[in-house]
Amino acid sequence: MKDSLYRAPKGTRDLVWPDSERRRSFINLFAEISSSAGYEEIVLPMFEHIEVFQRLGDGTDVVRKEMYDFEDKGGRQIALRPEQTASIVRSYAENRPPLPWKVWYAGPNFRYERAQRGRYRQFDQVGMEALGSEDPYLDVEVISVAWRFYEALGLKNVNLLLNSMGTANDRSRYIEALSEYFANQKGDLSKESQDTFVANPLRVLDSKRDEDAQVIAEAPSILDHLSDEANDHFIKVQEGLEKLGIPYSVEPKLVRGLDYYLKTTFEFISESIDAAQDAIGGGGRYDGLAAEMGAPETPGVGFALGLDRTLMACDAEKSFPEPKHLLEIFVVDATDGSHALVVADQLRQEGFKVDRAFDNRSMKAQMKAADKSGAKIAVIIGDDEVRSGVVTIRDLRGEDGQEEIASELMIADLRKRLR
RNA sequence: GUGGCCGUAGCUCAGCCCGGUUAGAGCACCUGUUUGUGGUACAGGAUGUCGGGGGUUCAAAUCCCCUCGGUCACCCCA
Known part of the structure; x- marks a missing residue:
């Protein structure tokens, strides 16, 4: 049977009990916590016109090489969603709900890439998005809901990494400065990073190769390129987190994979996962995305958490245990x-x-x-x-x-x- | 997409380097000891085209090639 075509395709698997029930409990808990913060559930199509995701930027791997796309019988170019933020912004542009619009979601996403533990071609995420406000305390609210959710799962070894990408202007000024720096240091970068540099200079900061460490450590910092507006916003977010007693560390080298982030970006790292895939959630602010999709300028902020990876962390910390049969x-x-x-x-x-x-x-x-x-x-x-x-x-x-x-x-x- | 390791019963694995009787173990499963009673113990039983294809050989789970899948790392991300 192992050689048969009658098996789950590469990078996918069946969730059977108790995993199936644990997944449902996980989503139920997330639903409870996010709806208690005024977020409503949204259920989106699992596929969209490919253009929706191409808006994520052609510098991102998600668009460049990981898209599950095909032509349907009507000749439309369709892609299975690699994430849900783009769909939510598309839905916003299409339906124009009253603002602020606060939604949560759960469900599978698809990325065509080499599978390994904690990384599948079909993977579940839960997440939330809030559109219509630039208030830095909204960023804090979104982060706090994720944080409280981790707490509710019983996770203790989660680190919150925080950064700001600045305004659109700051961001492009920083990329310029970074490009200039890397161009001069090119010879000291690994071959892979030199390629990355051509495609997307920001991403070089993500390299885990030892040979790049020195160059990256001395690279210019985004924090030195923030405008007053972005800097004030960033400070307010940090103050808000402190008011809530949520620990964080500012990580100026934190570059998220999606190009649409402006101002606040953050990532949750589990210290308990013994694998390369230790990022269990992340998000940020994307004030420019709605306009890209043809809606009026509308700010937005949100996050997504990987269900499988978060459960891996739960396993490692022996929290959120598997369900038991309840037969009487x-x-x-x-x-x-x-x-x-x-x-x-x-x-x-x-x-x-x-x-x-x-x-x-x-x-x-x-x-x-x-x-x-x-x-x-x-x-x-x-x-x-x-x-x-x-x-x-x-x-x-x-x-x-x-x-x-x-x-x-x-x-x-x-x-x-x-x- | 790149590289390392792995693929033998439902599950976990031994055997492979040094080709050669009916391919093994533990767990799980079934039956019995107990003709109406589980959890323990003992006895017995069923189960594999040794991932797939091709090659070398008198002979391949074992050697070689290809392929599919898994896994780990890179790339990247959840």
Whole structure:
């Protein structure tokens, strides 16, 4: 079967229980926390016209080489979404909801790249976006929701890295200064970084290669290129975080992968993940993006968290544990299975969580199944019980206790035991 | 896209370097010891085209090539 075409495509996988349920709980928790901050859920298409994502900038790898794009039967150029911020801004431009517009989302994104642990071709993100305000405290709110979410998951070793990319003007002045610097130091850069420099000078700051460390360490800092406007904004954000007691470190070399960020950018790093993929979330402000999509100038700020990576961090920190089966009752039928059919249905209608075995297996086999199911109680029905109009109720957890109860008293008895 | 490692039963893996009887172990699964009772113990049982294709050879899980997949690192990102 391993060589078969009938398997999940490269970079994808099936989420089966308990992972499937843990994912759902994760999203539910995020929904609860973000909606308590006034964010409403938005459900977006999983694919868009490719132009929507090309707005992310052709200097980004997400656009250059990771796009899952194809032509549909109507000849449209379509791309599976590599992230959801672009779709949200597109939705904003299209629907023009009243401002401020605060939304949260959860769902899969797609990037065509080489898979490895914590990096898949289809991967889930949860995130939120707030459009319509330039208030630096909105940046703080967005960051704080992410932070409180990590806390709610029980994560302790998360670091918040903070930076500012300045205004559009600051950003391009900085890129100029950086380009000039790197152009002079070119000989000391690794070959890979020299290539990166041509495509996107900012990204050189991201290099993890030792040979680049020296050049990068001495590179000009964005913080020296901030206008008063951007600098005031940045200071307000830091003050806000301090008011909330959220620790952060300013990281002037933090360059996020998407080109649309202005002013505030941030990233959450897990210290617990023993892999290269330690960025578990990130975001920032994108005040220019709405105008690019044909809407009036509208500021925006938001973040996205990777579900898989965040759960990797949870595993490492032994927090947000896997769910347990919640089965309460297992019906064992030693006659022909018809009594289990009726009793299981009856108990389920009463609100109990009930399972049973099929195929007329031996009583021993059914008891084994009952034990493995995690049920607390076995309701046993055999010929004797049927004759006397009773059921045997056996406690599977504690000591070997079992007793016969008249059928009509079964529900009352089970309720007493389980509630 | 680049490089390293890996791919043997449902799962975790041994065997591969030094080709050669019916390819093994543990766990899980099924049956029995207990003809109506799980969790422990003991006994027994089923399961593999040794990832796929090609080659070398009298003979390939074992050697060579290609391919697919996984994994780790780079690139980049969640």
